Amino acid sequence: MTLESLEKTAAEGPPPESPATAGEPTLPEPPPSAEKRFLRYGMMPHMLCPGCGHGIVFEAMLRALSSRYEQLDDIAFVAGIGCSSRVVGYVDACTLHTTHGRPLTFATGLKLARPELKVVVVTGDGDGLSIGGNHLIHAARRNVDLTCVLFNNEIYGMTGGQLAPTTIPGAYTSTSPQGNAETPFDAARLVEAAGATYVARAQSYRTREFEEVFLQALDHRGFSFVEVMTDCTEYFGRTNRLGNGADLLFSQARVEPAIDADLAGRSTLQEVPPRPVRPVLEMGVLHESSRPTLDQAMKLSGAGS
């Protein structure tokens, strides 16, 4: 097939705008924000979906860290598997992207091996509460001196939007097409009951409050746990027809129904409310106490081996 005639026709269209000049900002550009110095530029842009709440929380984490640290040489970030866990790969620090559900086991070993290292574990609701639920409660019980941030988006994003142990009743996922019949975990209360000595909850919508509790968690001696509610746009939002990233973000504040009203009629479950509403979760610091950390109890020094 010859294309000459086609090209001619195609060329008659309006000249395409070069993306580089679109919008034409006339102002000089501001410098990158301080927290960007912690990014591995070689790995950016990150792999999260458009509008993903994890990205917002991730940057908030970096922003909080940038208020404390010049470089992240003495912090190790340990993560499991899932959308949330992938974010550690973008941090210019010692980062360990482990297996599904097990980041706290690696982190426990690492912390005991080098007590002088600060260890931050990033996990998700599936990673931390489902496959890794056992490790979560045991790490809390042991009061391992680390900070665990659990990104709770109520769904399995990486694998395609399946039911999570945090999905609220009635919500639609790819493996709960009739609406979720199960009761979700309250992660923060679970971890508190297991013995965590600092427990807080925050939202991707209120990044400043997240930064505040994250910094408190970093300062805390012992197992500190921050659950942060974030939004899965591609799966949770789409499957329950809740709109785009901005819609989801604002809906966090408004405590809106967790599924589109029109979809609710589709439910075949009798026991769940027809229009499930996200529970009003208590935010902020939920629990704080003090007892010896695991490395203290083991009398390990920070000298390393």
Next chain:
Amino acid sequence: MSQQLIQGNEACARGALAAGCSFFAGYPISPSSEIAELLARELPPRGSVFIQMEDEIASMGAVLGASLGGRRAMTATSGPGFTLMQEHLGYASLAEIPCVVIDVMRGGPSTGLPTSPAQGDVMQARWGSHGDRATIALAPGSVQEVYSLTIEAFRLAETLRTPVAVLYDEVIGHMREGVELREPTPDELGRRTSPRTAFSPTFLPYAPDENGVAMVPDFGRGYRFHVTGLMHDERGYPTSDNAKVAELLERLERKLEPAVAAVPPERYRLDDASVVLIAYGIVARTARAAVDVLRREGIRAGLLRTRLLWPLPAAALTEVSRSAELVVVAEMNRGQWALEVERLAGDTTVLSPYLKAGGSVITAEELAGHVRRLTREGVAVS
């Protein structure tokens, strides 16, 4: 140096301490628990770490975390726990994190025979983790060898940055023998491969040295880098570049080759042997006795005793199996290593494995009887 009468599992723990092990995480399971119990007493007074984790998955995770933190780290378990550790063993192979796993084998599958000997984990050690995972597995045949091969396991793990499994059965684990607890020399301890340059933004943690071993630093030593169980490039960043992935897998396999020379097989009366017994672990002891029995009867038998299961000592196996008229692989399973020998042996050799998976050790008489019967049938010329 004087000999001490100690149990196989104790010899293992002593070997680990001699090898500089400073981190143990484990979960109780028969017949390996004595290793954990002894290290729970011995490690903390040395400023080292012992922790009993919530399960074997967690134990292996903690071992890897500690290893990345710079410790010589190990765990000990038995078949069911070894199964749970497989995912993390795969992780350790790909991420090149040194660690030692002791598997005191018991009868399986499933809970099986918790306190009976078996050699059923040979293939699990090789293929238990998904994907093409290269690995090292050692098989001591005596309490003394448990001690020395545990030290060797640490040396191989650290210098080649790989998980090393030490497989022995319940009988060796619980048996007491006289052991000489010789302190290893610095060479026998080995040194962990680590970077030769200071950290810079262009630092490549997964760039291999001349031996194909990645020069990964420990965490918290001024190097900032990424470790992942995803296929990665030399920066440690995830990649799905087909060529890079293939190269990585090839390197991970190739870098383990030195293990073959490091742990050579033991040859017993092989020079003129027409009947070759091949055995490892506890069975190699009875096989050696069987050779003597057969020799007394005029049958020219010999034994190749291997202490390395993986990577396969292929050259030695090929050589002895092709030169013999009858090859008998004796093992306490349904024929796991025998399959490997079958692949290597030539067409002219008769292969007749002697297999026993009932929970007791193959005796010398059983083995000699097997050979005797075959020679009577004219399979091998005595």
Next chain:
Amino acid sequence: MTTGQVAAAAPSELQAPLVSGNLVVAGVGGQGVILASNLISQVLLDAGYDVKKSEVHGMSQRGGTVVSHVRFGPEVHSVMLEPGSADWIVAFEWEEGLRALSFLKPGGVALVSTEQRIPPAAMLDHRERALAYPGLGDVPSGVVAVDTFAVAGDAAAGAPVVAQTVLLGALSTLLPFPSEAWQSSIGAWVPPKALSANLTAFERGRALSGRVAAAGEPAAVAGASTNGTAAHEGRSGRAGAGGVASAPEGAAERLVPAVHIERSWCKGCDICVAVCPEKCLVLDRFDVAVFANPQRCTGCGLCAWLCPDLAIDVGLVREAGAGGRSS
């Protein structure tokens, strides 16, 4: 005057009959500002006043500024209030309340919820960055800071928006109308399902009368610590001065806020476009965010905070072409 005694008897305690008044209700989208101003207007209409009410929506329907002006008297002509002319301000959001303070006349009372919602952008004067952001610790005089969530307690358990009704209860103690008039207006405007929760919140708000009456005094303390039920420390973040770096030495430097968008990182999710209070950003046809209206940017930093792709930087830059702005 002792606290907490005024509730039902409020009207009789007022010195003079109320002839006219001006009121500002402020908040952000979704907080029920319009409903509240309707509800107040209803009370005033029922009392026989001429009432004029205006609504000023911010740039964004979702989460943007919403302000309503209510004027009442024997006869009201102008709808909009002039700065310094409001007798009362009711604000459902902390920053919005402080922003509306310019309307308050000396001696007026502002009932401001300590709830903090984006956009804090409101606190920045365009370009000049004249206002530093006052935290909860700096309560200006005339302001009664109310932790509405804490005061409302379980009344707001089903729907946080109910908490704001606390402020109406507090307001009612400043106005010479019986509690029943307010209750009936609430009944008329609030959905039946939410009625009892709103009435409870209203009553709890009335119990704040003591603090409300003392508002003119210095340091009318934030929170409801006097009744022992509220403490806002845990809940409210201390919002900083946006994503902008430290303030310039002086306005003469002519530093202006600007936004950089890393095109190759932007995935076009639309969040920055939706949250920008001043609508400075748009998506181009390649679904990439563009800083289209730099002249409106206040440098609030919201877009950067909420960008999931880390693609946005906000900062101050020296304005292109010196002399372009009068000093």
Next chain:
Amino acid sequence: MSWRLDVRCAGSGGQGLALAAVVLAEAGLAAGCQVALTQEYGPEARGGASRADVAISDDVIANPQCGVPSILLALHDKAWRKFATSLPAVSASLESGSTTAVVDRDLVAVAPGTPGVLALPFEAIARDELRAKVVANMVAVGALGRLMGRFGSEIVESAVAKRSPSAFSQLNVVAFRRGWSMMDDLLPAAVPAGR
């Protein structure tokens, strides 16, 4: 002599590229061909650029993956860059004329007269003529169906109808016809319209 046609449909999530590929595969199946459809999965597929590849052949399809497509549809700039300009093999193939790229005129940044590239106003037609931006994919399917030159319009059209959600069935068919006729006008008369 057996033939094989590889079509890559690339775009941004939500543009309906997977459906476009399914329709083309369905048409191939209806015409008695062998078809294989492969799609990008995983998180990388959600980051703004996705693709679905259809292989259609009159013989058994040995390798379902297409390295370099014969026809490349791109409805989004990011997808265009990811699946065309950043792949040397595809770029070379466009240069040599063995790949034809059909891109949206407004959504993909490509210089006029770029060899092997047809820039057509799919979205503009869907938005301005058909009053539904979402059917741009079906306008493109029409154009592609005609460009492929393997199947008659009725076969592809019934695949469109079969695979469309019922609410969109009619509109999609209209969009499809619009795309087909647009390409019909562009193509040299010598190229037969299907067989």
